[in-house]
Amino acid sequence: MGKRRGDGDPLGRLRVATFNVNSLRSRLPILERWLLQGEVDVLGLQETKVEDRSFPEDFFRDRGYEVIFRGQKAYNGVAVASRLPMTEVAFGFGDGESPGDEPRMVRCTVGGMKIINSYVPQGKALDHPDYAYKLRFFQRLRALLERDHRPEDFVLWMGDLNVVPTDRDVTHPENKRQHVCVHEGVRMALEDVLSWGLEDVFRRHRPGDGEFSFWDYRVPRALERNIGWRIDHFFATSPLARASTGAFVERELRREERPSDHTAVVADFSL
């Protein structure tokens, strides 16, 4: 017998994806072919790089998705497209600290699932103010979880989180100890969020090495040589992680002509 939520019918199977598109409008041909397969129910996007007045709403609506978005010119921007109704939509942290982070943070509810889609600041360098902002971003996420959620609920934090959780999640980690996505400081910041009660959904299903979501444009033939980083993630509360049935990297999207430097990562749930 399937697990029943308290507030309605069970969702059944739900496929969720996260994709840093590095400019939504330049990636529409890839999204077109991908969404045409009709298998993605909820899609979190990051780095849309489009102002709200120019957001291609019709593209999603014409393909059966509701869409919520907050972006700016040239940088940042997040969106969620969903085939199921989205409620409780909110941008930013709602903590009054920094309204400028709205294009990096969107929350919504789909069925009984509380979704947090983030584009965590990359940080530039360990001694750069943006890195302090990045660490603070994780702290504020922890505070948001404590304020608005419970580890017993179905909570999913996903997105380009710009952190390599373990040495197995990047090629040549020994050369990257001072990198803002690898340094022990950012890993501790992530761990502090996860200790609230979140689990790596991808690793639950895929324990092997060499699975990445980002390959640097500047490394020659990085995809073919599989020199990459796993920085796009799904972190779920225990009940939701237990309801996950699989996860995988959509590697083919990265092979397409004019791809993003990231590719999509997919997680399946049976709720």
Next chain:
DNA sequence: ATGGTCGACTCTCGA
């Protein structure tokens, strides 16, 4: 290899 390549936009930055 402090290189390399994209995308948006300005002659440079962010990743």
